[in-house]
Each structure stands twice: as structure tokens, then as C-alpha cells.
Amino acid sequence: MNPLLDQLQPYPFEKLRQLFAGITPDPAYRPISLGIGEPKHPTPAFIQQTLADSLGGLASYPTTAGSDALRATIAGWLERRYGLPKLDPATQVLPVNGSREALFALAQTVIDPSRDALVLCPNPFYQIYEGAAYLAGAQPYFANSDPARNFSPDYKSIPAEVWARVQLLYLCSPGNPTGAVLSLDEWEELFALSDRYGFVIAADECYSEIYFKDVAPLGGLEAAHQLGRTGYPRLIAFSSLSKRSNVPGMRSGFVAGDADIMKKFLLYRTYHGSAMSPAIQAASIAAWDDEAHVAENRAKYIAKFSQITPMLQQVLDVALPDAGFYLWAHVGKLTTLSDTEYARRLYAEYNVTVLPGSFVARDAHGINPGQGRIRMALVAEQDECLEAARRIVEFTQKQANRR
Known part of the structure; x- marks a missing residue:
């Protein structure tokens, strides 16, 4: 082997299963889960219909590079969304079976394990980054988020000898779980470090279309263009339809950026067997070409967050994030419970599932930046999320009275 x-390490949801082992929740409450970031809004009917109408394509093997039509559609969406100059669909865009598998596969493509490689990850983080690092023969190096910096790591504090070993840097903007969006100044700082040390930046942007302000989140390719970085050197952006279009089961996304890296990535994927089904490609074209359903989806999240955030602020240290569908809350405002004990008691007493923050972070540089926090995914319909919030408020107030 x-x-x-x-x-x-075990995946966070396996840790959650172990945490809840032996508990029978109060049957007076129906179960509500805010634990998993799986979109629950209905899949738009036109996407479903396009998928059903395209099943004739199952008689053919798809190419790893995907169809010309899909790559051109993705390039067009990137140009419209981020104000980019015309991308070359043949060399700068590649469809993938969801951003998750591509985030993992990129590390296997760009890491040279013979050089004592490091993969720099935000902390807390999406666990795929860590697994990708280990299985590429590298070691993860965690950059702790700082609440005082809108949960951005202080990259300036990382020693030069660490940067010299970094071959790949994972970013998530908007962030999971914090919802923070990188600023242009932060992108400029990271591009300068990439130029100095030669590492690749993997920009995970799968939450980019769920936001709460008038201005859409800045993307990595957009930042590079604004800073005059022609050709997006050492930058690969990842996006997905899962959250944008409520189709996580389609497993459809794309990568785009540096053509030299993309050429090697396509070679790797050709051997890996990562071609997208023709039916999924057709449905993806329909989804990327339509913005009306995206605006409707975003409006649902805005309505939920605008009601639920003030409710939870009564009992938790939590703020409206920049973007995404998570609330990243500290439980210590009224209680002395740890994040794991808070989640365990909330499940037992009120049948609401939240994810302990320490499960999506690692002990690094003397702290676990997820400790004392919980992640809540407001992915269900509004009434269910509101009911969960009411229970959380009641539960937390009870804990405060027990102190």
C-alpha cells in the first residue's frame, strides 16, 4: 500500500460522526443539518432538461479536453464575469469534473517531491489541500487565519526559508469557512512572492457567485489582469457549477490560467481518465450561459443571511461574511464550551448539526485557529435555516444560564 x-486524517464529517456516536437527539425536534456545505436549493429546470435531452452523447467517449463549445462558453463567462481580455479556449481553459478533483490533481502535476516540497495552505482550510499535498510527496505548511485581518493569513510573517520550499499555494477566496475575499493588495503581495520564489498559485473560487454586496468578489485572474500580469504566470483559477447553479451532483467545473501549466495538467488528466460526460458538458454550457438563475439563487442567500446573522449575533460572535454560504462563529460570547462540546450538546438537545471549527483546521504555530468556532452552512431553504437559528439562540442562552 x-x-x-x-x-x-479522517475527513471532518467522519470526525463529526464519531463525536455524535451514542447520542440520541431529542425526538421533539426534527433534524436540521447545517454541517455540510451541500447546496439544497432546487436545480433549475432548464439545466435538468438540457441534461435529459443530451443523453444521446453517451454512445461516444468524451475527450479529456472537453468540447470546443464548452471551453468557448467557459472562456466567455470568464471574460464577462471578470472583465478579462479574450482567453484562448484551447490553451487556457479546461473543463473538470468538479473543482475538488482538479484541486487534488493539480498538486500531482506541479509538485516535484525530490526537492523537499511544501504546499502552503490557509488554516482553517478545505481538507483536499492537505491530502493533495501529502499524496504528491510534499508536506503542508499552514498559514493561520487572523480575525483581525478579515481572516486573511499574515503572509509577511512566513520566513524566507519556508517560501523557498513552497511549490504550490492554495487559496480559497471567497473562503471556506470564513467567507473572506482577498483584496487586490493581497493578490499583489502573493504575486510578488510567486515571482520571487517560483511557486504556483491555485485559486479556489467555487463560492464566487454567492455574495452580499453590490460588487462581486475579486477573482485571481481578474486581479492578475488589473495588475498587468499578461498570461497569468503561475496562476490557475478553479470554479464550479455546484454552488452557483445548485448542481453538485453534476460534478462540473473548470480550471483556467497559465497556458504552460495547463498543457502539463491536460497531459496528467489524459492519463488519469478525467473526461467529462457529453451530457454533462451540454448541461454545463446551458448553465454557464445563463445568469438569471444565478441572481435568483444569490437573492435567496441574501434573504437568509440578512435575517439569520442578526439573530445569531445575540448569542455568538459572528458577522456577515464577504461571500459564500457559511457563517464562521465563535461560541465564547455567552458560553465556556469548546467548539466540539457545543456541537455535541446542540445536536443532543436540539437536533441541529453544526461543524466544530477545530475539525477544519490544524494545530499550527501554537494554536488551532478553528478552536472555539463553529461552521454553519446555510444551504437549506429559508424556513429551515430560520428554525435552526432559533434553536441555536435558545440553546446558547440556556448554556449561558448554566455558567
Whole structure:
């Protein structure tokens, strides 16, 4: 067996299952889960219909590069969304089976394990980054988020000898779980470090279309263009239809950026067997070409967050995020409970599931930046999320009275 597999930690939801082992929640409450970031809004009918109408394509093997039509559609969306100059669909865009598998695969493409490689990850983070690092023969290096910096890591504090070993840097903007969006100044700082040390930047942007302000979140390719970085050197952006269009089961996304890296990535994927079904490609074209359903989806999240955030602020240290569909809350405003004990008691007493923050972070540089926090995914319909929020408020107030 591959010994690198032994370095992998259990996934957060396996840890959650173990945390809840032996608990029977109060049957007076129906179960509500805010634990998993799986979109629950209905899939638009036109996407479903396009998928059903395209099943004739199942008789053919798809190419790893995807169809010319899909790549051109994705390039067009990037140009409209981010104000980019015309992209070359043949060399700068590649469809993938969801951003998750592509985020993992990129590390296997760009890491040279013979050079004592590091993969720099935000902390807290999406666990795929860590697994990708280990299985590529590298070690993760965690950059802790700082609440005082809108949960951005202080990249300036990372020693030069660490940067010299970094071959890949994962970013998530808007962030999971914090919802923070990188500023142009932060992008400029990271591009300068990439130029100095030669590492690749993987910009995970799968939450980019769920936001609460009038201005859409800045993307990595957009930042590079605004800073005059022609050709997007050492930058690969990842996006997905899962959250944007409520189609997580389609497993459809794309990568775009540096053509030299994309050429090697396509070679890797050709051997890996990562071609997208023709039916999924057709449905993806329909989804990327339509913005009306995206605006409707965003409006639902705005309505939920505008009601639920003030409710939870009564009992938790929490603020409206820049974007995304998570609330990243500290439980210590009224209680002395740890994040794991808070989640465990909330489940037992009120049948609401939240994810302990320490499950999506690692002990690094003397702290676990997820400790004392919980992640709540407001992915269900509004009434269900409001009911969960009411229970959380009642539960937390009870804990405060027990102090």
C-alpha cells in the first residue's frame, strides 16, 4: 500500500460522526443539518432538461479536453464575469469534473517531491489541500487565519526559508469557512512572492457567485489582469457549477490560467481518465450561459443571511461574511464550551448539526485557529435555516444560564 495514505486524517464529517456516536437527539425536534456545505436549493429546470435531452452523447467517449463549445462558453463567462481580455479556449481553459478533483490533481502535476516540497495552505482550510499535498510527496505548511485581518493569513510573517520550499499555494477566496475575499493588495503581495520564489498559485473560487454586496468578489485572474500580469504566470483559477447553479451532483467545473501549466495538467488528466460526460458538458454550457438563475439563487442567500446573522449575533460572535454560504462563529460570547462540546450538546438537545471549527483546521504555530468556532452552512431553504437559528439562540442562552 502507498505509505503516504497513512498521513491522511479522517475527513471532518467522519470526525463529526464519531463525536455524535451514542447520542440520541431529542425526538421533539426534527433534524436540521447545517454541517455540510451541500447546496439544497432546487436545480433549475432548464439545466435538468438540457441534461435529459443530451443523453444521446453517451454512445461516444468524451475527450479529456472537453468540447470546443464548452471551453468557448467557459472562456466567455470568464471574460464577462471578470472583465478579462479574450482567453484562448484551447490553451487556457479546461473543463473538470468538479473543482475538488482538479484541486487534488493539480498538486500531482506541479509538485516535484525530490526537492523537499511544501504546499502552503490557509488554516482553517478545505481538507483536499492537505491530502493533495501529502499524496504528491510534499508536506503542508499552514498559514493561520487572523480575525483581525478579515481572516486573511499574515503572509509577511512566513520566513524566507519556508517560501523557498513552497511549490504550490492554495487559496480559497471567497473562503471556506470564513467567507473572506482577498483584496487586490493581497493578490499583489502573493504575486510578488510567486515571482520571487517560483511557486504556483491555485485559486479556489467555487463560492464566487454567492455574495452580499453590490460588487462581486475579486477573482485571481481578474486581479492578475488589473495588475498587468499578461498570461497569468503561475496562476490557475478553479470554479464550479455546484454552488452557483445548485448542481453538485453534476460534478462540473473548470480550471483556467497559465497556458504552460495547463498543457502539463491536460497531459496528467489524459492519463488519469478525467473526461467529462457529453451530457454533462451540454448541461454545463446551458448553465454557464445563463445568469438569471444565478441572481435568483444569490437573492435567496441574501434573504437568509440578512435575517439569520442578526439573530445569531445575540448569542455568538459572528458577522456577515464577504461571500459564500457559511457563517464562521465563535461560541465564547455567552458560553465556556469548546467548539466540539457545543456541537455535541446542540445536536443532543436540539437536533441541529453544526461543524466544530477545530475539525477544519490544524494545530499550527501554537494554536488551532478553528478552536472555539463553529461552521454553519446555510444551504437549506429559508424556513429551515430560520428554525435552526432559533434553536441555536435558545440553546446558547440556556448554556449561558448554566455558567
